Amino acid sequence: MQNILTTQGLRKVYKDVVALEGLSFEVEQGQVFGLLGPNGSGKTTSLGILLGVLRPNSGSFSWFGKGDGNDLRKNIGALLETPNFYPYLNAIDNLKVVGIIKDVENLDGTIENVLKKVGLFERKKSKFKTFSLGMKQRLALAAALLADPDILVLDEPTNGLDPQGIAEMRGLIYEIAQEGKTIIIASHLLDEIEKMCSHVAILKNGKLLKVGTLGEIMTQDRILLIMAENKDKMLNIIEARTEMTLIKEENGELMVAVDEQLTPGEVNRIFAEQGVYLSSLREYKKNLESTFLEIVQ
């Protein structure tokens, strides 16, 4: 499988804040690669570096195994943070600017096609400033698709959209993924990533915590939901055991990640031996949200 992106020890520091610390991962052709992390984890900084707008303090990256040259970005469709267009220009004229930069052939015809694809053809002559947020995001997606790129980089593509807009945007991205394009998508919306991504990298405080296929990421630990009268003692036991990690507490119930080797029965015995009798113990069906919380806590 062709290597699309390799990053090696990327580091970015803003004054005295380390935004990114030694980021290394690889993306291969056809993957839908999710970059996950809480706000401020370094997702946008990573994409900013990969898209040439931020300079890393150290480290390197290579697109298509050819380095980080500017021309390589013409084959990448990208939406970073917000859709950035000229508000006084209409959809067609804005896409023309992008098309000339990306050396798109048969520009007029291509613009019509992408506008149809994202459902903006009827508004092709409307100025960008008159667009709703959802329409702006769709125009950004049209711009990203204009040069029929091999790879799409999308940073929080559903940010600020209403439920209908989110559904539409998801549908579009899903459709594009079905065409076999490589997609790198940064988001903090876990169900979005879980539904669309084949691979995931989890970031926290600028550090890469986990990277792998969705399956690999989600089968590393067992998640249990436990409850007992003496909550404080229960918390002390969890804190003292290296094979247990508290993920979160909700309505008096604790979500705990335990080593895969440890069965629920053994967990019950560990607490009982220390005088804590669990009133409830059930295994939680893992999803990306619980995995994510387990990793970033």
Add this chain to the structure above:
Amino acid sequence: MKKLLSIEYAKLKKLNSLRIILLVYAVMIPLVMFMLSTFYYNVIHPLIPILADIWGFPSIWNFATYSASFFNVLMGVTVVIVVCNEYSFRTMKQNVIDGLSKRQVILSKFLVVLVLSTIVTLYTALVAFVFGGINSGFSNALEDSYFILIYYLQTLCYFSFAFFFAVLVKRTALSIIFFIVSFIVESIIGSVLAATVSAKVYLFFPLNVFSTLTPSPIMTQLNALAAKQTGEVPPALDLTTNVLISVGYMLLFFIIANQALKRRDL
């Protein structure tokens, strides 16, 4: 180069503020020339009839470029708008994401400055040529036409100064305020220094250097007349020195702006 010009044309062809400012410039140049000449013929010339005819060739070249120089500030504001728009719309960043290099982004803005300078210079030359021809015929039309080249340099100098502010400040309104206020501040500092230290110091201030590239033809003649009668010559730089210092300042402003853009994250 051609591609960068196409990109800039696609961006700017529908920018209303640019259209309006260019229209104002196109209307105001002949209007101001007409007003100044009316004042000259009705007020100054009857008092001092020996002064040359500034409405015909060759004086028209100096007169036209001097009149047009008032509007360099207006055109400088255009440069500020064009550059700052890219920051406020975040399109400079998007252009890089789409595949331009930072060097190309900077070069494209230099090209906009060059094209704007060329447009206003050619228009001013056309206006001077038409008025000069109407008033004195075209027999010595090229005499002193070097003023057009000087005016071209002057527009580039003012625009480099505007470009410098736009890149450093990044916000349109603030950049325009700084750009305009800098003219007032420089003239105040210059006047104070001229009164307290030396009259020559002010001659080397950037905006004053740019401004004196196209001196007032009326003042030039009046100064020459006064010098003949009193023997006192007001301090001034010769044209070559003035041009060289202007080029130096222009390069300095472009280089600082270029470095700032290159080193910054977008």
